[in-house]
Amino acid sequence: MVVTSAVRSFLFFVFYNAVLTTAFHWDYKHEEEWPDQCKNGKQQSPINLSRQTATEAIFPSFIFEYYDEIYRAEIKNNGHTAQIQLKVGVKPKVSGGGLLSTYVLDNIHFHWNSEHTIDEERFPLELHLVHYDSTKKSLAEALKVKGGVTVLAVLFYLSPDSDSEFDSLFDTLEQLNKVKINEVKPIERLDLGDFLPRDRAGFYRYEGSLTTPNCTEGVIWTVFTNGLPISTRQVKIFSNLKTESGGNMITNYRTIQELNDRKVQVKISPIEFSSASRNVAFPIVLPLYIGFSILGFGNKL
Ligand SMILES: [Zn+2]
Structure with a gap:
């Protein structure tokens, strides 16, 4: 009886510590x-x-x-x-x-x-x-x-x-x-x-x-x-x-x-707005827009 109780305590101890020490693992799958x-x-x-x-x-x-x-x-x-x-x-x-x-x-x-x-x-x-x-x-x-x-x-x-x-x-x-x-x-x-x-x-x-x-x-x-x-x-x-x-x-x-x-x-972005309304600002905006594109501004997401 004593042995059974000791075994039970031991198993509880092992289980309890396993829960405490097991970090949650996750993945994208x-x-x-x-x-x-x-x-x-x-x-x-x-x-x-x-x-x-x-x-x-x-x-x-x-x-x-x-x-x-x-x-x-x-x-x-x-x-x-x-x-x-x-x-x-x-x-x-x-x-x-x-x-x-x-x-x-x-x-x-x-x-x-x-x-x-x-x-x-x-x-x-x-x-x-x-x-x-x-x-x-x-x-x-x-x-x-x-x-x-x-x-x-x-x-x-x-x-x-x-x-x-x-x-x-x-x-x-x-x-x-x-x-x-x-x-x-x-x-x-x-x-x-x-x-x-x-x-x-x-x-x-x-x-x-x-x-x-x-x-x-x-x-x-x-x-x-x-x-x-x-x-x-x-x-x-x-x-x-x-x-x-x-x-x-x-x-x-x-x-x-x-x-x-x-x-x-x-x-x-105002830069994007200007380039979109090129009817109004075309002569000024186009060179600006090309310039910005070269600088990496041109890739709108
Ligand atoms: Zn993140």
């Missing part, structure tokens, strides 16, 4: 098993965006502080994405653009293919710049509050040439396959301004969620209407990263979620 708000939420991300259905809005310009600077950073493969964290004392900040607070940058990471679609078109890569309210201590703390976290998303379009601005990033990305998951590699020079489109005036805005478990809602999303170029060779470097189980991370995007009763707003 089994989205239906994602927990909590991923399953039950009504304001989930990503969504399909369309100018036809979005409401045009007039937002003030974004104010980016400490964004056009070069940083030392660290990158790691966390088993779900390549994630960059800056090594800085003063963190870059964003405000304006219709945001109700000032938000500090927590991390930058990538999804391939894109998570958001535009008129159901999916892009090869999407960059997320995850920010939290500067009045909160951390991202985790800010996630507890509606509007505590804001993500800026940049969509990439395929370009025949590799953009040399990202050379050091891709060199480091290739090195991640030589180290363990979650082991960091340094990036000596990261020009943060390169991670945003040059024209930051046009964007979609809606309220959604994190796109990975636990899919916490209350996240304010900005998806820029201007993208950045990337080559097929560069996208392939991402898909060579390994998952926790050792396979290639072929893709890491969540499927499109229901809009439900949410409203999506869009701010049209």
Whole structure:
């Protein structure tokens, strides 16, 4: 009897500790098993965006502080994405653009293919710049509050040439396959301004969620209407990263979620507006537009 009781206690101990120590593992092949708000939420991300259905809005310009600077950073493969964290004392900040607070940058990471679609078109890569309210201590703390976290998303379009601005990033990305998951590699020079489109005036805005478990809602999303170029060779470097189980991370995007009763707003960039109304401003705007196209402004999403 005593032995039986001891065995029972032992089994309970083993089971209890197994529950405590087993971290929740998730992957993109089994989205239906994602927990909590991923399953039950009504304001989930990503969504399909369309100018036809979005409401045009007039937002003030974004104010980016400490964004056009070069940083030392660290990158790691966390088993779900390549994630960059800056090594800085003063963190870059964003405000304006219709945001109700000032938000500090927590991390930058990538999804391939894109998570958001535009008129159901999916892009090869999407960059997320995850920010939290500067009045909160951390991202985790800010996630507890509606509007505590804001993500800026940049969509990439395929370009025949590799953009040399990202050379050091891709060199480091290739090195991640030589180290363990979650082991960091340094990036000596990261020009943060390169991670945003040059024209930051046009964007979609809606309220959604994190796109990975636990899919916490209350996240304010900005998806820029201007993208950045990337080559097929560069996208392939991402898909060579390994998952926790050792396979290639072929893709890491969540499927499109229901809009439900949410409203999506869009701010049209004035540059785009001018080029569209060329009947009025054609002689001035066309050379300007060509100039902007050369600079990479011309790829409207
Ligand atoms: Zn993301």
